[in-house]
Amino acid sequence: MSTAVDYPPGPRGLPVIGNTVALSRDIFAFFEELRDEYGRVASYDVFGTDACMIAHPDAIQQVLLGNHEAFEKGEVLTRNLADAMGEGLFVSGGEQWQNQRSQVQPAFYRERLTTYVPEMRATAAETVDQWHDGMIVDVNDVMTATTMDVLGRTLFGVDVTDHPVVSEASEAMLARFDTSRFWSFLPDRLPTPTNRRYKRKLGELQEFVDELAQQRREQHPENRGDDLLSILVGFVEASDLSQEEFRDNMVTFLFAGHETTALGLTYTFLCLAQHPDEQAALQAELDAVCDETVTAEDLPKLERLDRVIDEALRLYPPVYMFFREAARDVELQGYTIPEGTTLVLPQWAVHRDPAWWDDPEVFRPKRFAGDPDRPEYAYFPFGGGPRHCIGMRFARMEMKTILATVLDTYTFELVSDPNPDLIASTNLKPGGPIEIELHE
Numbered sequence: 001m002s003t004a005v006d007y008p009p010g011p012r013g014l015p016v017i018g019n020t021v022a023l024s025r026d027i028f029a030f031f032e033e034l035r036d037e038y039g040r041v042a043s044y045d046v047f048g049t050d051a052c053m054i055a056h057p058d059a060i061q062q063v064l065l066g067n068h069e070a071f072e073k074g075e076v077l078t079r080n081l082a083d084a085m086g087e088g089l090f091v092s093g094g095e096q097w098q099n100q101r102s103q104v105q106p107a108f109y110r111e112r113l114t115t116y117v118p119e120m121r122a123t124a125a126e127t128v129d130q131w132h133d134g135m136i137v138d139v140n141d142v143m144t145a146t147t148m149d150v151l152g153r154t155l156f157g158v159d160v161t162d163h164p165v166v167s168e169a170s171e172a173m174l175a176r177f178d179t180s181r182f183w184s185f186l187p188d189r190l191p192t193p194t195n196r197r198y199k200r201k202l203g204e205l206q207e208f209v210d211e212l213a214q215q216r217r218e219q220h221p222e223n224r225g226d227d228l229l230s231i232l233v234g235f236v237e238a239s240d241l242s243q244e245e246f247r248d249n250m251v252t253f254l255f256a257g258h259e260t261t262a263l264g265l266t267y268t269f270l271c272l273a274q275h276p277d278e279q280a281a282l283q284a285e286l287d288a289v290c291d292e293t294v295t296a297e298d299l300p301k302l303e304r305l306d307r308v309i310d311e312a313l314r315l316y317p318p319v320y321m322f323f324r325e326a327a328r329d330v331e332l333q334g335y336t337i338p339e340g341t342t343l344v345l346p347q348w349a350v351h352r353d354p355a356w357w358d359d360p361e362v363f364r365p366k367r368f369a370g371d372p373d374r375p376e377y378a379y380f381p382f383g384g385g386p387r388h389c390i391g392m393r394f395a396r397m398e399m400k401t402i403l404a405t406v407l408d409t410y411t412f413e414l415v416s417d418p419n420p421d422l423i424a425s426t427n428l429k430p431g432g433p434i435e436i437e438l439h440e
C-alpha cells in the first residue's frame with residue numbers, strides 16, 4: 001500500500017482572493033459542488049489561506065474523536081471571536097479548556113437539567129398564552145425571544161427581557177459574521193459600520209455581565225443557588241477563573257445558548273407546518289404520555305417528537321459548518337493535510353449527502369427510527385468528541401418542552417415561503433420571516 005502524500009484536490013479561484021467570491025455568493029452550493037466535483041475531502045482557498053473541506057463521515061469522526069488531539073479550534077475562529085469570547089469555553093484550548101469544561105459541567109448534569117423543565121414549560125406557556133386562533137406568528141422572532149428568556153431564567157437567574165442589550169449584541173454579532181456579505185471575510189480591525197456597531201454592542205454586553213456578577217457577589221453564598229452564574233462567580237472568588245474568563249464565558253453561553261436553539265425550533269416549525277399528519281401523530285403521542293402538562297419525566301417518552309427534531313436539525317442544522325486547524329501534518333482519507341491547514345466541517349453538505357440519505361431533501365422523521373444503516377458521523381448537528389456541544393441535552397429538552405406546550409393547544413400551517421432563503425451567518429438563519437397560522 002502506498003502512503004498518502006497528496007494534498008486534497010480542489011478548484012483554484014482567482015489570484016489573491018481565491019474562492020472567496022464563490023464562497024460568499026452561496027456557501028451552501030459551494031460546499032455541495034466541492035463535494036460532488038472533487039470528493040468528500042477537498043481543498044480550496046480564501047484570501048490566499050489554504051482550507052480543506054472535510055465532508056466524509058469517517059474523516060469527520062477522526063477529526064472530532066479518534067485523532068482529536070491533532071486538531072485545534074484554530075486561527076480563523078480564534079481571531080474572529082477573540083474580542084467576544086477568546087478566553088471562554090468555546091474558543092479556549094488545552095488545559096484552560098479542560099478546566100473550564102469541568103467547572104461548568106455540573107450545570108449540565110442530567111439531574112440538574114431536569115430541574116429546569118418547569119421553568120422552560122412556564123416560559124413556553126407565557127408565550128403561547130399571548131396567541132389566539134387564526135393568529136399569524138413569525139416563529140423565528142418569537143422563538144428567539146422565548147429561548148433567550150429560558151436561558152436567562154435557568155442559567156443566570158435574570159429576566160433578560162428587561163435588558164435589550166443582550167438581543168442587540170446578538171444581532172450585531174450575526175451581522176458581523178454574515179458570510180453572504182463579502183466583507184465578513186475581512187479582518188474585524190477594519191472600521192466598517194457593522195464592525196463598529198459590533199464592538200460597541202459587545203462592550204455594552206460585557207458591562208452588563210460584569211453588573212450581573214457584582215449583584216451575585218453581593219448575595220450571601222448560601223442564598224445564591226447553584227445556577228451557571230453562581231458557579232462561575234464562585235470560581236472567580238476562589239481565583240480559579242480570571243475576570244476575563246468569567247466575562248468571556250458569560251458571553252459564550254449567552255450567544256451559544258439561545259440563537260441555535262431558537263433556530264432549531266424555527267426549522268422544526270417550518271417542517272411540521274407543512275406536515276399536518278405529523279402534527280396529529282405528535283398530539284396523539286402527547287395525549288398518551290402526558291397528564292396535564294409536559295414534565296421532565298415525560299420528555300424521554302416523547303420518542304416521535306425526538307425524531308421530528310432530529311430530522312429538522314438534519315435538514316436545517318443551525319450550526320451549518322465549523323472549523324478546525326491541523327496542529328501537525330495528518331493523514332485523512334488517503335490525503336496529507338499539512339500542519340496549519342484550516343479545516344471546514346460542513347454539516348449542511350453532509351446532512352444532505354445522497355451517499356448516506358435517501359431523498360435527502362425530503363422531511364422524513366422515520367429515518368431516525370431503529371438502527372440506521374449509515375456512518376455515525378453522517379449526522380453531527382451538535383459536533384462530536386470531547387468538544388461536542390455541552391448544551392445539547394439542555395437544547396433538546398427545551399425544544400421538546402416548547403413544542404409539546406404549543407402542540408397541546410394549537411395546530412398550525414405555513415403561510416410563508418416553504419423554501420425560505422437562508423443566510424449563512426454565525427448560524428443558519430432564515431432570510432425572511434417564517435410564518436405560521438394558528439388553529440386552536
Ligand code: HEM
Nearest residue numbers: 090256257260261264319322381382383387389390391395
Ligand atoms: C439546537 C441547539 C444547538 C446546536 C445545534 C449546537 C451546536 C453546537 C456545535 C456543533 C458545537 C461544536 C462546535 C465545535 O466543535 O467547534 C457546540 C459547542 C458548544 N455549544 Fe452548542 N448547540 C446548541 C445549543 C447549545 C446550548 C443550549 C448551549 C448552552 C446552554 C450551548 C453551548 C455550547 C458551548 C459552550 C459549546 C462549546 C463546547 C466546548 O468546546 O467544550 N449550545 N454547539
